[in-house]
Amino acid sequence: MSEAVIEVRAVRKRFGAHEVLRGVSLTAHQGEVVAIIGASGSGKSTLLRCIPLLEAPDEGEIVIGGERLDPANRHQVERVRATLGFVFQSFNLWPHRTVLGNVIEAPVHVQRRPRGECVAEAEALLAKVGLADKRDAWPNELSGGQQQRAAIARALAMRPRALLFDEPTSALDPELVGEVLRVIRALAEEGRTMLIVTHEMSFAADVSSRAIFLDDGVIAEEGPPGQIFRDPATERCRAFVRRHLERHLGR
Amino acid sequence: MRELDFLGATMLQLLGGVPLTVGLTAGSVAVGAVLALLLALLRANSRPGAALVSAYVFVFRGTPLLLQIFFIYYGAGQFAFVRASVLWPFLREPWCCALLALALNDAAYASEILRGGFAAVPKGAVEAGRAVGMTRLLLLRRVVLPLAIRQALPAYGNELIAMVKSTSLASLVTLMEVTGIAYAIISETYRAIEVFLCAGAIYLVLNFALTRAVAVLEAKLGPAGT
Numbered sequence: 513m514s515e516a517v518i519e520v521r522a523v524r525k526r527f528g529a530h531e532v533l534r535g536v537s538l539t540a541h542q543g544e545v546v547a548i549i550g551a552s553g554s555g556k557s558t559l560l561r562c563i564p565l566l567e568a569p570d571e572g573e574i575v576i577g578g579e580r581l582d583p584a585n586r587h588q589v590e591r592v593r594a595t596l597g598f599v600f601q602s603f604n605l606w607p608h609r610t611v612l613g614n615v616i617e618a619p620v621h622v623q624r625r626p627r628g629e630c631v632a633e634a635e636a637l638l639a640k641v642g643l644a645d646k647r648d649a650w651p652n653e654l655s656g657g658q659q660q661r662a663a664i665a666r667a668l669a670m671r672p673r674a675l676l677f678d679e680p681t682s683a684l685d686p687e688l689v690g691e692v693l694r695v696i697r698a699l700a701e702e703g704r705t706m707l708i709v710t711h712e713m714s715f716a717a718d719v720s721s722r723a724i725f726l727d728d729g730v731i732a733e734e735g736p737p738g739q740i741f742r743d744p745a746t747e748r749c750r751a752f753v754r755r756h757l758e759r760h761l762g763r
Numbered sequence: 764m765r766e767l768d769f770l771g772a773t774m775l776q777l778l779g780g781v782p783l784t785v786g787l788t789a790g791s792v793a794v795g796a797v798l799a800l801l802l803a804l805l806r807a808n809s810r811p812g813a814a815l816v817s818a819y820v821f822v823f824r825g826t827p828l829l830l831q832i833f834f835i836y837y838g839a840g841q842f843a844f845v846r847a848s849v850l851w852p853f854l855r856e857p858w859c860c861a862l863l864a865l866a867l868n869d870a871a872y873a874s875e876i877l878r879g880g881f882a883a884v885p886k887g888a889v890e891a892g893r894a895v896g897m898t899r900l901l902l903l904r905r906v907v908l909p910l911a912i913r914q915a916l917p918a919y920g921n922e923l924i925a926m927v928k929s930t931s932l933a934s935l936v937t938l939m940e941v942t943g944i945a946y947a948i949i950s951e952t953y954r955a956i957e958v959f960l961c962a963g964a965i966y967l968v969l970n971f972a973l974t975r976a977v978a979v980l981e982a983k984l985g986p987a988g989t
Contacts, residue, residue, distance in 0.1 A: 594896030606910075
């Protein structure tokens with residue numbers, strides 16, 4: 513198997529009295545698309561946020577590209593974060609910068625690449641996500657779907673070695689979900705390494721090379737999408753997938 | 764005709780005080796802004812710091828600016844150690860005393876305004892900055908401060924206007940800025956209405972320019988809100 517890009521080893525995380533992650537391990541190899549599914553509160557988002565240490569795990573290890581992260585080493589954490597693209601549920605664009613300004617911000621100021629080069633690359637990325645004509649717009653002038661596509665372009669501008677999507681379509685109106693999923697699907701087809709936390713079951717079944725069903729802070733089931741989405745081994749996973757596919761067909 | 768001549772001559776004399784008025788404002792606002800930023804950061808980052816800053820704000824917001832100016836101008840020289848210190852050549856000057864009092868007072872108000880600005884910075888914008896690997900300093904410089912300042916700017920604009928008008932109090936420690944000159948002219952001519960009208964017009968023009976500058980800055984810093 514190819515090189516492991518992201519490794520999560522026996523991670524535990526508690527918020528107050530509630531233990532959200534109870535020893536989770538997973539590995540994403542180069543070019544893999546890993547879908548993480550599970551009910552609300554199962555710990556999916558917390559797991560994803562632990563990878564760039566946006567949440568610090570209480571126990572366990574995060575290894576990125578073979579390098580073990582030390583939460584106390586702020587310099588290392590910042591350097592490694594810059595190699596991972598994170599896409600948030602609520603987009604989190606910088607409201608005081610235009611679309612182009614959002615995309616070039618980190619390449620120019622974190623990676624310190626030449627501005628001209630960053631602008632050219634940003635324009636290409638905006639064209640790729642279908643926002644070439646919005647380069648000078650402010651985030652608050654965009655629809656949710658456009659904002660999320662801009663946020664994806666912003667993540668890509670860092671030339672990340674992996675992309676982490678935290679429920680990228682959950683904050684969108686139903687009619688805007690498709691345009692964002694199309695962009696993510698195109699990225700999957702390019703062979704990018706991606707972790708996607710999502711409730712879009714049919715999309716996840718379609719694009720992922722592996723799926724993980726998280727239940728109450730542990731990985732309850734893991735396998736190829738054909739197994740997880742069509743023939744789950746555990747009753748919990750079966751019930752969860754059925755419920756979500758029904759909801760999907762229902763609308 | 765003699766009326767117009769008098770108004771013209773008065774205006775010219777008063778305009779001579781504009782550099783001092785503008786200088787006092789610019790100086791105290793510049794020092795005040797740096798102090799305000801330090802106070803707001805101190806307040807946000809440490810518990811004892813927060814207590815210290817709220818005590819500072821309590822004192823400087825709760826007492827009249829005129830008292831503060833008098834306190835520094837008349838009070839500082841009472842202490843032998845002040846007269847012996849390296850600061851005495853500055854504290855002896857009324858200009859420095861007025862500027863110091865104005866700056867300390869401005870810092871108290873501006874730090875409160877900035878605190879509101881910090882509180883209004885969206886958490887998601889900060890998180891996005893952390894996620895792309897920004898250092899804490901870069902995050903402050905590129906995300907937190909611009910958003911906080913943008914949010915605080917309308918209120919801060921009011922504070923700037925208040926500062927322009929507050930410089931008139933410096934006339935009471937012998938400084939001949941616009942109001943000081945107006946007093947002097949009135950004590951010679953007893954024509955209070957005309958002279959104060961002229962002085963008022965000058966403050967209006969100064970504040971109009973300031974308001975426009977703040978509006979331009981607001982537009983430059985991007986849309987308000989999130």
